[in-house]
Amino acid sequence: MEFDMDIKVLLVDDHALVRGGIRAVLDTKPGIKVVGEASDGRSCLKKALELKPDLVLMDLSMPNGRDGLSTTSELLQSMPEVKVIILTMHNDEQYLFRALKAGASGYILKSAPITELATAIQQVHQGMVYLQPDATKKVIQAYLHGNSEDFKDRFETLTEREKEIFTLVAKGYTNKEIAELLIISVKTVENHKGNIMDKLQLSNRRELTEFAYKRGLLDFD
Template sequence: MDIKVLIVDDHAVVRSGIRAVLDTKPGITVVGEASDGRSCIKKALELKPDIVLMDLSMPNGRDGLYTTSELLQSMPEVKVIILTMHNDEQYLFRALKSGASGYVLKSAPISELVTAIKQVQQGMVYLQPADTKKVIQAYLHGNAEDAVDRFETLTEREKEIFTLVAKGYTNKEVAELLTISVKTVENHKGNIMEKLKLSNRRELMEFAFKRGLLEFD
């Protein structure tokens, strides 16, 4: 029986490219595509994929890791492979903590992605050799938890506000976009700054940039 794959990425060209290649691989069937976190959950519940290829950076305050955690709460039998451009150990540890079973760079050859899909389907965790070394070193030094990004402590609403503020939206503009009061935005911003241990807007921008959260739609 073929491995059923759902591709989740906010760029249609990326989804089409991955699908075109995987459609030529025996034993793998792409059953659908999704462009963001919400549609991912909906499509997964409808199509029942075995594997979800999940982009890391997505819009609307639901990045790939948040979506992975949410998906696995509803469908724990599904396996998620994070497919990303970020070769960063912070993202790697966050991916593993969210429940992902694999972490593959978009720059990797398609043969590696196919290998990851097959290994994860068999119940294994797939990491590139360099990533495996990072995980082992972190475990030996007892600092894997320290490497997990504080961003995951934010609520979904706080993530939405954080992303908009980082992109330069004013409190009034954020309030209008999210249909909430300016006072509510200010309160959320205070909570965000406290949770992320940030002191000013410059630090907030740096935090967002380092974590790849400033990808404009």
């Protein structure tokens, strides 16, 4: 299918080979013009202001302390007319929900066929939202389970004290250090941790830290 006009696309990915591969294929698609590339969030914002793309293909994981989600949010604050499609290897509902909350209009896996990517670009450019089939299913399931309002997740079931302890645990504090900081007993910390793990359906510290990172609750800068 041909386009009525060229869609100007900015590629954002920290791997040059990935950008080169995507660009080589998109350059063969009528109506799509790759106008530039960026390797991180900072250069993405700069290139977007210079090149005025219609659409940005945005990777999630990027260096220098600014990931694809924070870059998307910042980009859309200054250039709300630009459309963003998250292109990622992460087939995870929390990344998906956070991408939508950041303002992305599309979410597609890097393993998807290039024809699907071209379709996504066309539909998002026309003002629609494009989610790869598995992602669409997850959004529908979230809606059916009553989580459609701001994609409320399990974290919101924690009390304020539990959220406080959760953050400290995720940052690597020991039970004794948490007890001293909050002026409570180690036993109380352990009880809170047990409640936190049960509510979040987690089994160990690694899963807790990953949960915190996915929801943007940790700053690793």
